[in-house]
Structures are given as structure tokens and as C-alpha cells.
Amino acid sequence: MATEQRQDQISDEITAALESGSVQEIIAVSEKGHPADVATGLELLDDERRDLILTSLPADTLSHLIEFLPASDVEQALDQRTEDDQRQVLEALPDDELADFIQEVSRTEAATFSNLLSADKKAALDKLLEYPENTAGGRMTTAFAKLRKNLTIGQAIQQLENQKESTEVLSRIYIVDAKNRIVGKLRLRDLTFNPPECLIKDVMITEPITVTADTDQEEAAQMMQKYDFVALPVVNKKDHLLGVITHDDAMDILEEETTEDIEKASGIGGERGDVAYLQIPVLTHFKRRFLWVLGLAFTALTSGWILHSYEKELSSAFILTLYLPMIVAAGGNTGAQSATMIIRAMALGELSTGQFFRAIWKEMRVGMLIGLVLGTCIAAQIHFFPIEQVDKGLSSLAFAGVVGFSLTIQILSSTIIGAALPLLATTARLDPAVVASPAITTLVDITGMIIYFAIASALLAI
Amino acid sequence: MATEQRQDQISDEITAALESGSVQEIIAVSEKGHPADVATGLELLDDERRDLILTSLPADTLSHLIEFLPASDVEQALDQRTEDDQRQVLEALPDDELADFIQEVSRTEAATFSNLLSADKKAALDKLLEYPENTAGGRMTTAFAKLRKNLTIGQAIQQLENQKESTEVLSRIYIVDAKNRIVGKLRLRDLTFNPPECLIKDVMITEPITVTADTDQEEAAQMMQKYDFVALPVVNKKDHLLGVITHDDAMDILEEETTEDIEKASGIGGERGDVAYLQIPVLTHFKRRFLWVLGLAFTALTSGWILHSYEKELSSAFILTLYLPMIVAAGGNTGAQSATMIIRAMALGELSTGQFFRAIWKEMRVGMLIGLVLGTCIAAQIHFFPIEQVDKGLSSLAFAGVVGFSLTIQILSSTIIGAALPLLATTARLDPAVVASPAITTLVDITGMIIYFAIASALLAI
Numbered sequence: 001m002a003t004e005q006r007q008d009q010i011s012d013e014i015t016a017a018l019e020s021g022s023v024q025e026i027i028a029v030s031e032k033g034h035p036a037d038v039a040t041g042l043e044l045l046d047d048e049r050r051d052l053i054l055t056s057l058p059a060d061t062l063s064h065l066i067e068f069l070p071a072s073d074v075e076q077a078l079d080q081r082t083e084d085d086q087r088q089v090l091e092a093l094p095d096d097e098l099a100d101f102i103q104e105v106s107r108t109e110a111a112t113f114s115n116l117l118s119a120d121k122k123a124a125l126d127k128l129l130e131y132p133e134n135t136a137g138g139r140m141t142t143a144f145a146k147l148r149k150n151l152t153i154g155q156a157i158q159q160l161e162n163q164k165e166s167t168e169v170l171s172r173i174y175i176v177d178a179k180n181r182i183v184g185k186l187r188l189r190d191l192t193f194n195p196p197e198c199l200i201k202d203v204m205i206t207e208p209i210t211v212t213a214d215t216d217q218e219e220a221a222q223m224m225q226k227y228d229f230v231a232l233p234v235v236n237k238k239d240h241l242l243g244v245i246t247h248d249d250a251m252d253i254l255e256e257e258t259t260e261d262i263e264k265a266s267g268i269g270g271e272r273g274d275v276a277y278l279q280i281p282v283l284t285h286f287k288r289r290f291l292w293v294l295g296l297a298f299t300a301l302t303s304g305w306i307l308h309s310y311e312k313e314l315s316s317a318f319i320l321t322l323y324l325p326m327i328v329a330a331g332g333n334t335g336a337q338s339a340t341m342i343i344r345a346m347a348l349g350e351l352s353t354g355q356f357f358r359a360i361w362k363e364m365r366v367g368m369l370i371g372l373v374l375g376t377c378i379a380a381q382i383h384f385f386p387i388e389q390v391d392k393g394l395s396s397l398a399f400a401g402v403v404g405f406s407l408t409i410q411i412l413s414s415t416i417i418g419a420a421l422p423l424l425a426t427t428a429r430l431d432p433a434v435v436a437s438p439a440i441t442t443l444v445d446i447t448g449m450i451i452y453f454a455i456a457s458a459l460l461a462i
Numbered sequence: 463m464a465t466e467q468r469q470d471q472i473s474d475e476i477t478a479a480l481e482s483g484s485v486q487e488i489i490a491v492s493e494k495g496h497p498a499d500v501a502t503g504l505e506l507l508d509d510e511r512r513d514l515i516l517t518s519l520p521a522d523t524l525s526h527l528i529e530f531l532p533a534s535d536v537e538q539a540l541d542q543r544t545e546d547d548q549r550q551v552l553e554a555l556p557d558d559e560l561a562d563f564i565q566e567v568s569r570t571e572a573a574t575f576s577n578l579l580s581a582d583k584k585a586a587l588d589k590l591l592e593y594p595e596n597t598a599g600g601r602m603t604t605a606f607a608k609l610r611k612n613l614t615i616g617q618a619i620q621q622l623e624n625q626k627e628s629t630e631v632l633s634r635i636y637i638v639d640a641k642n643r644i645v646g647k648l649r650l651r652d653l654t655f656n657p658p659e660c661l662i663k664d665v666m667i668t669e670p671i672t673v674t675a676d677t678d679q680e681e682a683a684q685m686m687q688k689y690d691f692v693a694l695p696v697v698n699k700k701d702h703l704l705g706v707i708t709h710d711d712a713m714d715i716l717e718e719e720t721t722e723d724i725e726k727a728s729g730i731g732g733e734r735g736d737v738a739y740l741q742i743p744v745l746t747h748f749k750r751r752f753l754w755v756l757g758l759a760f761t762a763l764t765s766g767w768i769l770h771s772y773e774k775e776l777s778s779a780f781i782l783t784l785y786l787p788m789i790v791a792a793g794g795n796t797g798a799q800s801a802t803m804i805i806r807a808m809a810l811g812e813l814s815t816g817q818f819f820r821a822i823w824k825e826m827r828v829g830m831l832i833g834l835v836l837g838t839c840i841a842a843q844i845h846f847f848p849i850e851q852v853d854k855g856l857s858s859l860a861f862a863g864v865v866g867f868s869l870t871i872q873i874l875s876s877t878i879i880g881a882a883l884p885l886l887a888t889t890a891r892l893d894p895a896v897v898a899s900p901a902i903t904t905l906v907d908i909t910g911m912i913i914y915f916a917i918a919s920a921l922l923a924i
Contacts, residue, residue, distance in 0.1 A: 034671060034689055036688045036689050036690075037688075040688070040811060043811075043812060044814060044817075068688075157654060157655070160655070161655055164651050164654075164655045170633075170649075170650075170651045171632075171633035171650065171692070187632075188632075188633065188650050188651060188654060189626050189632045189650060191654060192619060192626075192650060192653060192654045193619070193622070193623055193626050209496060224713075225710070225713045225714070225717070226498045226499075226502070226530075227496055227498050228498075228710035229710075230633070230692060230709060247692060247709040247710075247713075248687070248690035248691075248709075250713065251686075251687045251709075251712065251713055251716065252687070254713065254716065254717070255687070255716070255810075258720050259806055259810070262724065262727075262802060262806060263802060263803075263806070265724075265802075266798045266799050266801075266802035266899070267795055267798070267799060268799055268802060268803070276807070276812040276813075277803065277804075277806075277807030277812045277813050277821070277824075278807075278812070278813065278817065278820055278821065278824060282824065282827045282828050282831060283831075285803070285824075285828040286828060286831045286832060286835075289796070289799050289828070289832060290832055290835065290836070292795065292799075293792060293795050293796055293799075293832055293836060293873075294836060294839065296791060296792070296795050297788050297791065297792050297795075297836060297840065297869075298788075300787045300788040300790075300791040300792070301784075301785075301787075301788055301849070303787035303788075303791070304783065304784040304785055304786060304787045304788055305784065305849065307783045307784070307786065307787060308780070308781070308783045308784040308850065311780055311783075314776075314783075315777070318770070318773055319770070321766065321769045321770045321773075321776075322763075322766040322767065322769070322770040323763075323766055324766060324769065325762045325763075325765035325766045325769060325790075325907060325911075326759050326760075326762040326763055326765075326766055328762075328787075329758060329759065329762040329765070329903070329904060329907065330755060330758070330759050330762070332794075332900075332903065333729055333754065333755050333758050333759075333900050334751070334755055336728045336729070336899065336900070337728050337729060337730055337751050337754075337755075339728075340724060340725060340727075340728035340730060341725075341730070341739065341747070342739075344721055344724060344725070344739075345738070345739035345740075348717070348721070349502060349505075350505060350738040350739045350740070351738075351739050351740065352506060354506075355506075355740065358740055359739070359740065362739075362740060362744065362747075365744045366744050366747040366748060366751065369744060369745075369748045370748060370751060370752055370755055373748075373752065374752070374755060374756060374759060377756065378759065387763070387767065388770065407759075411755075438795050438798070441791070441794065441903075442791060445787060445791065449787075
């Protein structure tokens with residue numbers, strides 16, 4: 001059977017088993033499919049059905065799934081179980097996943113759960129809990145391989161033999177000195193393909209790249225992406241080796257940070273957590289979204305106040321209203337484009353705040369070009385294909401000139417504002433994503449009205 | 463010296479060397495630092511200085527850097543070199559990077575470059591070039607390890623010995639049958655820590671997860687993220703093993719796709735390529751941005767036409783203009799929030815189009831809540847803290863009612879539109895990101911004006 005068919009079939013079998021709710025079928029299908037697929041299938045069920053399955057699965061089946069489930073589901077699955085079951089499931093979690101989970105539940109539950117753990121697991125957990133969730137220390141695992149440099153390869157293999165299944169990454173092995181300071185790294189292939197009497201220090205790479213435990217998780221993940229690393233060692237201030245961040249964590253971190261940036265850019269506050277969309281309560285959505293909407297609404301009052309204050313101009317040339325929304329919208333759209341270009345270039349490490357003027361100069365030229373071309377198009381449309389008769393006492397050419405010129409200036413200024421705000425925010429050590437779309441749109445709405453009415457007053461001599 | 467200081471110092475040394483332009487210094491610093499850091503430093507230089515360095519560095523130094531440079535820079539660096547230099551640099555590129563590069567340059571240059579390659583390298587390249595750039599086949603590497611299942615571990619180690627340095631990933635080894643069909647996989651640790659007489663087929667994991675070569679690259683990368691894979695094997699329709707996608711490629715793919723989504727969501731068309739922001743010509747920016755701006759500008763004419771057609775209402779109650787921008791903006795902001803929530807939930811695999819009504823129902827409740835609270839706030843502001851005197855013949859309470867009620871309805875309808883459009887787009891097999899922000903904002907601008915004026919006409923009996 002071809003690959004795709006085989007995989008589609010397994011995923012159909014998982015869905016069927018989950019929907020049947022039969023524990024026997026779910027156990028059977030869990031042994032056949034990848035636990036990540038079973039977890040995905042579970043997330044797509046409705047809450048009641050999922051809770052029922054999570055509470056009725058045997059601990060052994062659950063322990064394979066748990067790593068791929070959101071913390072709220074793990075909690076749900078554990079709450080109604082015996083202590084033995086809880087222990088079995090928790091012990092099966094990798095150290096770093098366990099730490100993430102414990103950080104997400106309530107304090108009392110965290111204490112209850114960690115008291116169930118074996119001494120080794122608890123020690124590893126306590127070490128990880130010292131660091132905030134969103135730092136390199138909070139995301140690292142302590143299940144990695146380290147060796148002293150004066151061993152032979154034969155001795156090294158013997159030493160690693162015991163921990164070969166408990167370590168998360170074995171493809172990179174770190175070499176430390178007597179004080180647990182990292183002095184080099186080697187790949188598992190360097191052990192496998194070299195003679196046993198060869199010395200570790202002769203095959204290792206010296207000066208590996210490391211991060212300190214308090215480094216922001218995003219920075220650590222970006223380093224791994226930049227250097228194409230499978231694992232990145234984490235050290236403390238004294239350079240003692242504490243743990244490693246693995247490639248799969250780096251991917252998860254980058255995804256979380258992307259989600260955060262995209263949400264911020266749409267005016268959604270707070271943190272998302274790892275609860276699936278449909279399971280987030282309406283009130284949580286409200287809390288994350290209302291403040292921005294409220295703030296922007298009151299800012300938009302400024303636009304309203306400007307519009308309202310041009311009563312004289314509008315009463316003598318009501319046709320101005322026909323192109324007002326276009327001028328405002330064109331500013332919002334070009335401003336958002338510029339902001340996106342700049343924010344993304346900074347996120348990809350292609351642009352630094354030191355290049356402020358080069359970036360603004362580039363956006364100015366783009367804005368001027370878009371403004372001129374669009375302004376000319378619209379002026380031509382007004383003059384040659386008018387939608388409405390121009391009010392008495394106005395010439396069609398003069399009105400075309402007002403709209404075309406305003407549009408050009410509005411697009412140019414919006415492009416500059418859209419580019420400058422994220423750059424300035426970064427210089428001020430703020431997150432550039434926060435000033436993006438909604439804030440820029442609101443700001444250029446205001447500038448658009450001012451530009452339009454000022455030009456109209458001057459050119460039409462209202 | 464502590465980690466951070468050491469790394470800052472290396473990065474300072476790289477900057478200093480690059481800015482000095484001295485080839486000797488750059489060679490020295492390239493041997494000390496990671497090539498990715500040198501490449502980053504190069505990208506931050508201005509074009510002229512970067513070109514000068516790229517053409518004057520010796521081929522050996524360049525060949526280490528090349529993997530981390532954008533295609534346009536690699537081309538620049540190769541163009542003025544001898545054939546020997548060109549060959550040395552190209553041979554140093556991993557197969558998949560080489561294929562990416564060849565796909566980015568002109569046809570004639572691609573032919574010239576590939577004729578320089580050794581027979582082995584050319585064969586690997588041709589195999590990769592069979593698949594489009596954005597498929598699993600186009601992103602895979604052929605430099606991976608595969609073994610036949612009836613070998614012993616001792617034989618396997620011997621066989622891998624020759625290719626141990628040329629393979630990109632050795633931590634996952636794939637097992638094939640006589641027809642090159644994949645039958646299992648094992649980890650390098652399974653070879654290292656098992657007795658040499660043990661059989662491969664006894665330690666391997668059967669039924670590994672694979673993708674076919676024509677699978678979209680994003681789907682492949684998402685699978686790797688879901689399953690926490692270091693490498694994902696790629697097969698053809700007949701299940702023959704062709705290559706593997708590695709974890710670092712998966713990260714790059716996800717980043718590219720994120721950039722594409724974010725750009726589309728801001729109305730930026732076309733593909734970005736891997737050229738740094740400041741190096742993209744103004745005309746390219748213009749081409750990618752103008753069409754959306756033009757289309758949205760003409761759509762905004764509809765809003766203008768609606769505004770213009772309410773001359774009677776505005777002349778009898780000019781105070782309506784004071785809250786018009788707020789009502790329009792609140793719709794745009796809440797619509798964009800909903801769209802972001804839905805698009806992101808779908809991208810994270812948490813929401814499927816089959817859950818259309820559950821998602822709309824959730825957004826309706828969120829929209830109703832935000833609308834009611836904000837509508838009440840603004841109505842209270844109008845009645846108790848008026849900014850402007852309400853026009854003659856209108857009661858302050860009636861006006862507060864019009865604005866508050868319109869705002870509630872506008873937010874509710876925008877939330878539904880914002881949630882429904884990306885879901886409908888996905889159902890119609892369109893990219894949900896395309897219908898996001900700018901299209902939704904323009905659409906809800908129109909609905910906002912209609913709602914506001916309709917409610918005002920009815921309630922104020924204008």
C-alpha cells in the first residue's frame with residue numbers, strides 16, 4: 001500500500017475508534033498509530049466525549065499520549081485517577097514537558113503532583129522550575145549526555161550505555177571539565193566510528209556555542225535555527241552546564257512566538273496558552289480582546305472630532321465625502337504593508353535599528369511611487385469618469401487635483417509612519433508587533449482626514 | 463570568560479574584521495566564529511562593501527560561508543571567480559542547499575554551474591531538481607544513511623564508516639528492502655550500544671512515517687513538528703526511498719511559510735525570496751504591494767458612495783460624523799481580531815472547517831459581549847460626558863442610543879464576518895490568509911456605514 005493511503009487509513013481508524021468511544025478500540029489504534037495523531041484526533045472531539053475518553057483510558061496508554069496533549073487535558077485526565085495511575089503518567093513525561101505542565105496547573109495541584117514523583121524525577125523537575133517558563137532554562141531538558149574529556153572512546157561508550165534510553169538527544173554529547181564547565185562537544189558518530197582507545201579530547205569540537213539559562217526562549221530558538229543545531233547547551237552565569245534545548249522545543253518556541261506576534265499585531269493581548277481555540281471560554285476571549293478595542297475606539301473619536309470640525313468645508317463641497325473613506329483606507333493599507341515589511345525584516349535578522357534611515361528612505365521611495373501612481377489613477381477617474389456631479393462652483397479638474405494630491409501625500413506619510421513606528425518601538429526596547437496594524441491604522445486615519453481637509457481648504461479656497 | 467561575553471566578543475570581532483575589509487582579518491575571524499555569524503555580519507554591510515568582500519575572499523573561506531548566504535550573494539560571489547574556485551565552493555554546499563541555489567539563478571547560469579560539478583554531486587543534484595522547489599522532494603537531501611535489513615550491526619557500522627562524514631543526518635538511519643522500499647528505521651544509538659552480531663531487523667522500528675515527494679513542503683514541516691522528528695523520509699509513488707528532510711530545513715520552511723502568511727494578511731502579494739529587505743529593489747516592493755492597494759482603494763469608493771448618499775441625514779444631524787469613524791474602526795478592529803483567531807487556530811490544526819458553526823457561534827458570543835460592553839460605554843459617554851452639543855431637535859439620549867446600538871450591531875456583524883471569511887475561504891480551498899485584514903476591514907467599513915445610517919434614519923426619524 002502506498003504511503004499516503006496507509007497514513008490516511010491509520011488516521012481514519014483513529015477517528016473511528018475515538019468516535020466509537022470504545023476503550024478497547026482506542027488502545028488498539030494507539031499502539032498502531034503515532035501518539036501525536038491520536039492526540040490531534042482527541043482535540044477535534046467535543047469536550048464531553050474527550051473528557052470521557054481521557055478519564056477511562058488505562059494509565060499505560062495515556063502515558064504515551066500525554067506529551068502531545070495540552071496541559072488542561074492532562075489535568076483533566078489525571079484528576080479522577082488513583083495516585084498510582086497519576087505517578088505512572090507523570091513519570092512517563094520527559095523532564096521538560098513535565099516542568100511545563102507543572103507550571104501551568106494551580107499551586108496546590110503542582111505540589112500534589114510533584115510529591116508523587118520518584119526522587120530522581122523530582123530533583124530534575126525542581127532544577128527546571130528554578131527558571132521562568134519563557135527562558136532557555138525553563139525550556140531545557142536535563143536528560144542529555146555529558147562526558148569528561150580525559151576518557152577514551154571505549155570508556156565513554158561504556159558510560160553512556162546506562163543512560164542511552166533516558167537521554168532525549170544523544171546525537172550531540174557535551175564534554176565538561178572537573179567543574180562541570182563545558183569545554184567541547186562531539187557527535188555520537190564520533191564515538192561510533194573511532195577506535196575505542198582514541199581520546200575524547202582528540203575528537204571533540206572545542207568552544208561550542210551556548211546560552212545562559214536566563215536567555216529569552218525566542219533568542220535561544222533563533223540561535224538554533226541560525227546555526228542549524230539539533231541541540232543547544234544551556235549554562236549558568238558561572239558557565240556550568242545545566243541542560244540542553246532540543247530541536248523539537250526550538251520549533252515549538254518559534255511557533256508560540258509567531259502566534260504571539262500575529263495576535264499582538266491584530267490587537268489581541270495576553271498569552272494564548274496551549275488550549276485549543278474552541279475550548280477557550282468566551283470570557284477569556286473578551287478579556288484578551290476588549291481593551292484594545294476600547295482604546296482604539298476612543299482614539300477613533302479624534303478622527304470623528306476632525307471630521308465633525310470640517311462642517312463648513314463639507315457643507316460647501318459635500319462631494320468631498322465621496323473620496324474620504326478611500327483616502328483613509330489607502331493610508332491604513334499602505335501603512336500596514338510597510339509595518340509588516342519592517343517587522344518581518346527585523347524578525348528575520350535582516351534589518352537592525354542602526355539602519356533606521358536606510359529603511360525609512362526605502363519606504364519613502366516605495367510610498368512615493370505607490371502614492372503617485374494611485375493618485376494619478378484616481379484623479380484621472382474623477383476627471384474622465386466622474387461618479388457624481390461636482391458641486392456647484394467647483395471645477396472637476398480642481399477636485400481631481402485635491403483628491404489625487406491628498407491620496408499621494410496620505411500614502412507617502414502612512415508608509416513613513418508604518419515603517420518608523422516599529423523601528424522606534426524596537427529602539428525603545430518595546431515589541432514592534434504591538435504598534436502594528438490597529439495602532440497604525442488608527443493613527444493614519446487621523447492624518448488622512450487632516451491632509452484631505454487641509455488640501456481641500458487650500459486648493460478649493462473654501 | 464562567561465558565555466555571553468565570549469559570544470559578544472566574537473560577534474564584535476566579526477563586525478570589526480568585516481568593516482576593516484581586510485581579507486586576512488576576515489579569514490582569521492571566520493575560522494574562530496560560526497559561519498552563520500559571519501554571514502549575518504555580511505548582510506548588515508552596505509551592498510558595495512559586501513560585494514567587495516565576497517569577491518576577494520579565498521574559495522576555501524567562502525565555501526564555509528556559502529550555506530548561510532542568500533542566493534543573490536552566492537551568485538555575486540561566484541560570478542567573478544575562476545572555474546576551479548567556483549567548483550570548490552559549489553561542491554562544498556550540501557545537496558539540498560545546492561539544489562535550492564540552482565533553482566534561484568538563471569537557466570544559463572544553472573547550466574554553467576552544474577557542468578562544473580563532479581559526477582556524484584551532479585547526479586544528486588539532478589535527482590533533487592526533478593521536484594518543484596516547494597515540495598518535500600524539492601527540499602529533501604539525498605545525503606542520508608540507509609541500510610538493508612538483513613545486515614548485522616557490525617556489518618552496518620562497517621558500511622556506514624565510509625559515508626559517516628558525507629551524510630547530513632546520521633542520528634536516524636533508514637532500513638530498506640531489495641526494491642529500496644522503506645521497511646523501518648533505527649537510531650545511531652541502536653548501532654552504537656548493541657552487540658555487533660545483533661541483527662538490524664531485530665532492533666529497528668517498523669512502519670516509519672514517510673511523505674511522498676510531491677507533498678507540500680509546509681505539510682512535511684508540520685508533520686516533523688507534530689511528531690518531533692529529527693528527519694522525515696521522502697518516498698516516491700512506488701514507496702521507494704528518495705531522501706530525507708532534516709530538522710533545520712523544517713524550521714526554515716515553517717519560517718518561510720509564516721512570512722508568506724503574514725505578508726498575505728497585510729495585502730502583500732507574490733513571493734519574498736531570500737533577499738534581505740534593504741537589498742530588494744523599490745520596483746519589486748511596488749509590484750508586490752500596489753495591486754492590493756489599488757483594489758482596496760476602489761472598493762473603498764463603495765464606502766464613499768454610501769457616505770455621500772446620506773447627505774440628507776448628515777445635514778439634519780451633522781453630529782453623526784463625530785462617531786462615524788469610531789463605528790467604522792471598531793468593526794475593522796474586531797473583525798481583524800476574529801480573523802486572526804480563526805486563521806491561527808486552523809494553522810495550528812486546532813480547528814477544521816467541519817467545525818464552522820461551532821466557531822461562528824463562539825465568535826458571535828464574543829462579538830455580542832464586546833459590542834454590548836463597548837456600546838454601553840460609548841452611549842454613557844455621549845449622554846453623561848458629551849463632547850459636542852447635540853444638534854437642535856435631537857435628544858442626547860436618542861443620539862446615545864443610536865451610537866451605542868449601531869456600535870453593538872457593527873461589532874457583532876464584523877466579528878461574524880471576520881470569522882466566517884477565512885473559514886469559507888478554506889472550504890473553497892483558498893488560502894485563508896488572503897481574505898484577512900485588509901479585505902475584512904474594507905468590507906466591514908461598508909457594513910458599518912450602512913448600519914449606522916440605517917439605525918440613525920430609523921431611530922431619529924430623519
